[in-house]
Amino acid sequence: MLSREVVSAKVLSEKVARGLTWKGIAAELGSGSDLLYTAALLGQSVLTVEEAAKAAEILGLTEEEARWLTLSPERGAAAIMPPTDPLIYRFYELIQNYGTTWKALIEEEFGDGIMSAIDFNMSIEREADPKGDRVKIAMSGKFLPFKRF
Incomplete structure (x- = not known):
């Protein structure tokens, strides 16, 4: 099936x-x-x-x-938490260590809300470095303020 x-x-x-x-x-x-x-x-x-x-x-x-391939997926359904793959785990680790900092700085700049993962752009590039190439990830998501009701 x-x-x-x-x-x-x-x-x-x-x-x-x-x-x-x-x-x-x-x-x-x-x-x-x-x-x-x-x-x-x-x-x-x-x-x-x-x-x-x-x-x-x-x-x-x-x-x-x-x-x-044209059907809406169950995004993240196969994800194991916490992730066990070392590369994916490092992203989880970044969120554990810096998530509250990112949240505080975003809220200070934009107010109470979230960065969209739907209206979102991302790029991944190799950045040359004499100490070893670096991974450069840039993310840009639309800010969505929480609605007051």
Whole structure:
């Protein structure tokens, strides 16, 4: 029986078997970011019908498997908390150590509210450094004030 998880596992298997990269796949899918397309192919976002059809061509997916890529996902459903993967755990650690600081500084600047993860942009870049390359992640989300009622 097909599910979002089964399709994502096949996507990953085909990516490896065909020697593809996420950035390479993204470049062929359309004008969206490699972050968007990777998230969708891993089951955490959605593709348009056209993008899903293109993904099916690139990765050898069936029409039914491609349709799964167009359905709204259960975001974060497969997440283990706390995360056990070392790289993902470091993000969790950042939130544990700096979450209250980020919250205080954002609220001081913007007021009582949140940064949207829906109206959101993100980029990941390699930053050269003589001590070892660094990972640079930039996030930009719309500020949404809490409504008073």
